[in-house]
Amino acid sequence: MVPIHFLLNTEGKKHSNGTFHPESAQRIEVVESWLSTQSNPNITYGYNNIEASREDIEIIHSSNHYDLIKKTKGIDQYFRFDADTSANGYTFQAATQAVEIGKIAITQSNLSKSIFALVRPPGHHATQTTPMGFCIFNNIAIATQYALNRSLYKRIAIIDFDQHFGNGTAYIHEHNPSVLYISTHADPRMAYPGTGFVEEIGKGDGRGFSICIPLGYRATEFDISLAFQRLLTPILFQFKPEILAISAGFDGYERDPIGILGISLEGFGLIGQILQSIALDLEIPVAHFLEGGYNIKMFPLLISTYVQSFCSNNDNKKDKIIEQAQDQTILTLKKAQTLLKDFWEI
Numbered sequence: 001m002v003p004i005h006f007l008l009n010t011e012g013k014k015h016s017n018g019t020f021h022p023e024s025a026q027r028i029e030v031v032e033s034w035l036s037t038q039s040n041p042n043i044t045y046g047y048n049n050i051e052a053s054r055e056d057i058e059i060i061h062s063s064n065h066y067d068l069i070k071k072t073k074g075i076d077q078y079f080r081f082d083a084d085t086s087a088n089g090y091t092f093q094a095a096t097q098a099v100e101i102g103k104i105a106i107t108q109s110n111l112s113k114s115i116f117a118l119v120r121p122p123g124h125h126a127t128q129t130t131p132m133g134f135c136i137f138n139n140i141a142i143a144t145q146y147a148l149n150r151s152l153y154k155r156i157a158i159i160d161f162d163q164h165f166g167n168g169t170a171y172i173h174e175h176n177p178s179v180l181y182i183s184t185h186a187d188p189r190m191a192y193p194g195t196g197f198v199e200e201i202g203k204g205d206g207r208g209f210s211i212c213i214p215l216g217y218r219a220t221e222f223d224i225s226l227a228f229q230r231l232l233t234p235i236l237f238q239f240k241p242e243i244l245a246i247s248a249g250f251d252g253y254e255r256d257p258i259g260i261l262g263i264s265l266e267g268f269g270l271i272g273q274i275l276q277s278i279a280l281d282l283e284i285p286v287a288h289f290l291e292g293g294y295n296i297k298m299f300p301l302l303i304s305t306y307v308q309s310f311c312s313n314n315d316n317k318k319d320k321i322i323e324q325a326q327d328q329t330i331l332t333l334k335k336a337q338t339l340l341k342d343f344w345e346i
């Protein structure tokens with residue numbers, strides 16, 4: 001049982017991609033309203049308004065990228081980076097605050113407290129040079145590199161269960177054997193960003209340290225459980241991370257307006273249990289970073305179901321039977337095992 005502290009960026013709700021956009025301020029408003037009324041003493045929240053410095057952001061991003069975002073500060077209109085990613089006059093502050101909260105999450109989560117960066121804009125699609133996929137700066141990639149640079153940790157595992165492949169995070173760290181990047185996501189032939197194939201296992205010294213498990217249409221928590229049971233948990237135990245950094249996305253929910261997976265509400269509890277159990281067995285802290293999730297009505301319930309797995313005692317629910325996984329998942333896992341067997345005992 002590990003208490004969770006949610007940290008919100010004060011300008012997060014002012015950032016906008018435009019009207020009728022799924023990545024809206026409402027996502028945070030509904031979770032805030034749940035936080036203000038829920039009674040679990042192990043779940044707390046607070047705000048932070050400190051902006052990360054240029055120096056911190058340039059640990060990962062190019063100067064041009066930073067300057068491009070900074071130029072939008074205070075604009076009256078929207079500035080469009082691509083078809084679905086924009087900035088308004090508050091985006092620069094929101095995004096630099098989100099990076100700062102990410103740094104806090106990775107440096108201050110410990111065995112007796114987990115920090116959940118409940119921030120907008122999200123980060124995992126942002127590459128070194130380009131904002132994309134609703135993401136401006138890559139909060140989790142920056143936080144990870146920041147902690148490594150300060151020697152707070154020698155090995156960090158990033159686990160990304162958003163329904164989209166975190167291309168930004170994966171490619172930023174693809175050469176780095178100190179970062180194990182694991183992602184379960186919708187098949188890139190059907191879903192944004194169109195990459196994240198099982199063959200993408202990292203490059204150079206980082207070969208074997210990127211693991212992509214693409215999932216079939218309407219795949220569920222059982223497919224994710226199977227991936228952990230057969231492949232991901234054994235690799236995590238061999239890698240021996242000193243912290244888990246989680247890209248927590250909830251758009252794999254079966255009724256997400258832009259999702260194509262079929263994860264149930266309870267499924268997010270199961271995912272939380274799997275991650276908590278790994279962290280407990282390895283005796284390491286967990287830091288959470290909000291990515292996607294666009295069913296506004298269900299968003300607080302999805303997040304609360306997930307986090308309650310971390311801050312409640314629920315050991316007896318751990319061994320749920322995995323018999324409903326798709327054939328495609330079983331084949332993908334076999335392929336991943338073949339591709340990764342030179343790097344891990346699997």
Ligand SMILES: [Zn+2]
Nearest residue numbers: 162164251292
């Ligand atoms: Zn997503």
